Each structure stands twice: as structure tokens, then as C-alpha cells.
Amino acid sequence: MRVGLIPSEGVAAVLHGGSRQWWDLDVTVDITVYGSTREQERALESGETDIVFMNALSALILRSQGLPLVALTTFSRVRKDILASPKSDATRLADLTEVAVSHGTTIEYYTDLLLQLEGVDPRTVRKVEIASMEGRLDALIDGAVGSAMLPSPLAHVAVQRGARILATNLALDPAPREAYLVAREAWLADHEDEVRAILPYLQRSIDELNADAPTYREAVAQAMGEHAADLPEFELTPIPDLAPCPETTHAAFESWLTERGLLQRPVSYAELVAPIGVGASA
Known part of the structure; x- marks a missing residue:
């Protein structure tokens, strides 16, 4: 198998x-x-x-x-977090202008739900397609994107490198x-x-x-x-x-x-x- x-x-x-x-x-x-x-x-x-x-x-x-x-x-x-880049000033989801995701996956799905939960229309935040989790992590830390959604534990690696967690899908009740x-x-x-x-x-x-x-x-x-x-x-x-x-x-x-x-x-x-x-x- x-x-x-x-x-x-x-x-x-x-x-x-x-x-x-x-x-x-x-x-x-x-x-x-x-x-x-x-x-x-x-x-x-x-x-x-x-x-x-x-x-x-x-x-x-x-x-x-x-x-x-x-x-x-x-x-x-799987826990998934929206994180702000170390080079971004964002402190809440309402501050975001872009977020790196993998289109058509639960990464993007949860991003939309969490934005809506905070009263943000997902259509007002530009989605940057970075399918590779490694690529998304690197772009986030380098400041190539202002924010990204990453699964745990890669999100915790991002935090270790200076990123900040703004929201987690575990806040959804119930988390699917x-x-x-x-x-x-x-x-x-x-x-x-x-x-x-x-x-x-x-x-x-x-x-x-x-x-x-x-x-x-x-x-x-x-x-x-x-x-x-x-x-x-x-x-x-x-x-x-x-x-x-x-x-x-x-x-x-x-x-x-x-x-x-x-x-x-x-x-x-x-x-x-x-x-x-x-x-x-x-």
C-alpha cells in the first residue's frame, strides 16, 4: 500500500x-x-x-x-493559521490587503471563513496563489507577501522566524x-x-x-x-x-x-x- x-x-x-x-x-x-x-x-x-x-x-x-x-x-x-509577515504592520485581519493561499483548498476555504468571521469581505483581500507550503512560508518571512495561511506545525516555524498569528481555524465552531x-x-x-x-x-x-x-x-x-x-x-x-x-x-x-x-x-x-x-x- x-x-x-x-x-x-x-x-x-x-x-x-x-x-x-x-x-x-x-x-x-x-x-x-x-x-x-x-x-x-x-x-x-x-x-x-x-x-x-x-x-x-x-x-x-x-x-x-x-x-x-x-x-x-x-x-x-488540521490547525491552520493566518499569519502576518515579520515585515508587515498588520495586527488584525481587517488590516490585510493580501494573503498567500493555495487556491481551491481548505487553506483558501478557511481564509475566507475567518475573514468573514471578522467582518471582512474576502473579495477585498487579494489572494496570492502559492501552492507550495515551503514557498508560502518563505514568501511570508521574506515579506514578499504581507500575510499567508499555513497549517500547523509549519505555522509555528513561521512564528519562530518572526511571523505573527492573526487568526486560527480552530476559532470556528465547530471546526470542520x-x-x-x-x-x-x-x-x-x-x-x-x-x-x-x-x-x-x-x-x-x-x-x-x-x-x-x-x-x-x-x-x-x-x-x-x-x-x-x-x-x-x-x-x-x-x-x-x-x-x-x-x-x-x-x-x-x-x-x-x-x-x-x-x-x-x-x-x-x-x-x-x-x-x-x-x-x-x-
Whole structure:
């Protein structure tokens, strides 16, 4: 099973499971960490990877474009922060004139929601497309952009380098569970038993990390690669239990994408979500 990830707190559970060789599970899992959502999408499209932990908006867009993928379970709620550059004078969201995002992803989705929460019309803030998280971090610290949204723990690396957190998606109530475990339908048809087998072990990994902060931090550092040495002490976000994809969340994501013309066609909940995830009937 070839698994694709992008660096965040949420994927720490996958890396932790991998470090334990998935305990006594007789499934070989090869993990690749990608630098951006776009890289991960291309890997899934090309067949380079079999299963990915992908933000729900990307999954909806790709399905609308004809890629036969399905979401198996929600996986995590990743903290994401809007940060001001060290070279910016902004102290609140109302001060922003631009923000670096990755278009059509939960990065942009949460940016819009947080701006609206503070009474700022998202259309009045220029969106600067920087798909790479590394590129967004560098542009923020260098002052090439006045602000950016970054996931944790990369946001904490930015703070260590002088950026300031202006808002976090954890302020949203409830904060949506936006990361999906996604696979191509053709691959899933041949590997459904393996996927069903690994999900309880993934939940076990989540439980262990939530109960053991030092081990959780080690797994986060592993996900961060070269930035591990830059990670300051920060409050870890508890990883939610695996659960079926909520229909209300799907509807909210689909509505946001439709309003922005990012879906080539409607994608229903029943079309995207496979009845295989935790809590689903066999």
C-alpha cells in the first residue's frame, strides 16, 4: 500500500503507525511525503501513490474533473493559521490587503471563513496563489507577501522566524474535519480488505498519540523533515477519532466550490463517499 501525505500534525498518526510497522498487521505500507497538495494530487492521478490523506475540497474538485476517487473516512482537523509577515504592520485581519493561499483548498476555504468571521469581505483581500507550503512560508518571512495561511506545525516555524498569528481555524465552531482518506476506485476494488484492516490500526495510532504528547511531537517532527530542528514548543491539536464523512460538511464544501466555479459538475455525497470508512456498514 503506497500512501501519500503532506506535512501537518494530522499525518503524524500515519507516521507513528509506520514506525510501529503497523503492529501485527500483515500489510506493507510505503509512505511518501509531498511538498504540496498539488504534488499529492498529481501522484494520485498518475498512479504513483494508491491512497492519500487529502483535503476534502481537492477530492471534490478532482472527482468533478473525472478522476475516479472515493473518500473512505474523515481523518483529521488540521490547525491552520493566518499569519502576518515579520515585515508587515498588520495586527488584525481587517488590516490585510493580501494573503498567500493555495487556491481551491481548505487553506483558501478557511481564509475566507475567518475573514468573514471578522467582518471582512474576502473579495477585498487579494489572494496570492502559492501552492507550495515551503514557498508560502518563505514568501511570508521574506515579506514578499504581507500575510499567508499555513497549517500547523509549519505555522509555528513561521512564528519562530518572526511571523505573527492573526487568526486560527480552530476559532470556528465547530471546526470542520476536512482531511479525507482518499483512494482511486480501481485500486480500492482490489485492496478493500487491506484498507478495512488498516483503519483500526490507524485509530490505535491516533489514540496513542493523543495520550502521549512526547511521542506525538516526535511524529510531528518526522513529518516536518528539515524543519524539525526549527519547531518551537507549541500546543498540539488533538487528532479526532476516525469517523464517517459528515454530509453537512460535504454540502458546505461543495457550496463554496460551486460559488467560485471550481467544480466542473456537482458531486454528491453518495458519489464521493465510499461505504467502507470507520462507522460505515460493510
